Amino acid sequence: MKRNVLIIGAGGVAQVVAHKCAQNNDVLGDLHIASRTVSKCEAIIESVHAKGAMKQDGVFKAHAVDGMDSDAVEALINDLGVQIVINVGSPFVNMTVLEACIRTGVAYIDTAIHEDPTKICETPPWYGNYEWKRREDCAKANTTAILGAGFDPGMVNAFARFAVDEFMDDVKSIDIVDINAGNHGKYFSTNFDPEINFREFTGTVYSWQDGAWQENKMFEVGREWDLPVVGKQKAYMSGHDEVHSLAANYPEADVRFWMGFGDHYINVFTVLQNLGLLSEQPVVTAEGLEVVPLKVVKAVLPDPSTLAPNYTGKTCIGDLVKGTKDGKDVEVFVYNVADHKDAYNEVGSQGISYTAGVPPVAMAMLIADGTYDTGTMVNVEELDPKPLFALLDTIGLPTRVKLADQDTGWDEAIA
């Protein structure tokens, strides 16, 4: 039984995590949120109280901390007496926050792979470059670390495990498809921090096919998908965290990630990239000012957190998993549909942040009750998915299964 949670980060996903933790503080205990800018943490706590989101009276406090400073994070963990850290800060702070959790033996949850700010798209498997190097240290310290525990990565890893466990003897392919059929009403915007968002698409697209890493360029491989609720949508093979752990855990399957993009997004992205405006390497202006183009693009784009009030439409994210059962081909689509407006009404965020922020809170609750308190480092597909699905059915992200002509809740599909 672990209790008391420290949230690291104060962006759009942290906002969702804060609201969901508050809604479940009977299970989670004291709540704390920390980032470099304490005023952002305070604003999130205010929004929690404005919604009356605290399930019962309890602690929710804001703190200033630099996530790059392991000593400072360690001291904060000790001072506050927290036993679970949900890291939804910048992906640049993963390893320093994890270090603090290993030193203190508390549980660690994150939602995206560690990144070095000076590098884009390192060699696969990405988890092998940083996180998995600390696996033995986690085990020694009895530190539970659940990596990539948002939606994608996160829920889609659990979807893959569920599909293989329940419906197949052998798995042949796992295709993760992420479609945002929402409309934010702006000329152009990213749904996350543009700096992080664009970094996903400027490097090599790694997929795991025929038992080896394959390399493509972004927007080189596209396919039209016909998905529940959102209908026919074009998606492109993209690099994404979960491919790198699923390929290790299901090496016999082809593992690909597909991200939906409209023609307009691709056009804007292509122009910016071809001009060099998405570069993380500084350029020097005629006036001698050294500046990183991507940071200027970020400065002119809408702040993604401002999109929520006018965001309409739905997301559909799921796994099409193919394999064989009793010698016959079988195909199952495990998925969730979320609504931007519903997310805003509930927690003040758009649907993309909502889908990313609710699962790590579910993980924290399952660590709190012992179910997921593994005492070591895991990716989500290494955990039994059913307790997670059961919990998420009740807190906002129900899992559905499309199998042959049937489209039902996950529990009905295996009943």
Added chain:
Amino acid sequence: MKRNVLIIGAGGVAQVVAHKCAQNNDVLGDLHIASRTVSKCEAIIESVHAKGAMKQDGVFKAHAVDGMDSDAVEALINDLGVQIVINVGSPFVNMTVLEACIRTGVAYIDTAIHEDPTKICETPPWYGNYEWKRREDCAKANTTAILGAGFDPGMVNAFARFAVDEFMDDVKSIDIVDINAGNHGKYFSTNFDPEINFREFTGTVYSWQDGAWQENKMFEVGREWDLPVVGKQKAYMSGHDEVHSLAANYPEADVRFWMGFGDHYINVFTVLQNLGLLSEQPVVTAEGLEVVPLKVVKAVLPDPSTLAPNYTGKTCIGDLVKGTKDGKDVEVFVYNVADHKDAYNEVGSQGISYTAGVPPVAMAMLIADGTYDTGTMVNVEELDPKPLFALLDTIGLPTRVKLADQDTGWDEAIA
């Protein structure tokens, strides 16, 4: 008889001016070139000598001067004993350089309208905001000032005057069409300094129609033109300097400027503009760095001076002038075709710089021999165009005339 020339500026057009002055130093006398960065001036003089461009032995020296500093320009004029200043520096320095010419009584030539760096697209007529306010001062000082003496503005003003004088009793419309059918082989590049180039297209498009200033947006009004050599080309009504003087000198005519743009250029421009990346107003990055987006776009785009070696294809710039003669409708197209590769071979610059840089040298030669030494401020259409055409026929930019089914040299057309 005026002699000895000071060139202000050291960009792509200055390179052409320097070479053409050198090729005609028997008429022009001592040559000097000055800009803030003296090394750029020295590189231009080196390229002149490398081509063996000096017609006869003579002076060609580089100097450092800040064109924004009238006192410094005045001192330089006096020190060097020059009587003609060709200002092809940034359009921000026009008024300070003109001031120095008025004080010293030497001749002044420029190729683009004065601009205030903090303002885009001021109220029409543009010349009325700055240049024409100094007309009386020029007359008092006996300073010859030829404004807008490049190709467009410049030659196209002379084309209009010629068409009206030679072929019409009454003029109804003057449509200036600028088509660059060249290919620089880059994903995207501007042909001039991007900062100046984009500024032309981010403001209101002013045209003179029905005896009044009309306002449109960029790319709002497009038309396909079928021109000599370059064929069918799409061009869009754009704001341009020469409209503002021609409207004053031919108020009875509609005066419009059309710039050719491919779909790719328009797409890139539209994306950059809609994102706010063409703004001259600073933004602040997440790291607190204040930066002007347009200057960053300039920093990532190719330096226009690097395009020349691989630039192929031709430009066609001309005036379609309509009016009546002896009660009948008449229509004439006066134009020039220039070749990028020929320009590079001759002076080391691409065709756009070549067409802009050769005419001011012709003006200087006509001031030197007294033909254009007016002792006051003029726009090019206020000068007799024939001596200019005759001279340009011999130094690289022949004028042609398309009239009914005939397409001939300008002199043959009026023979």
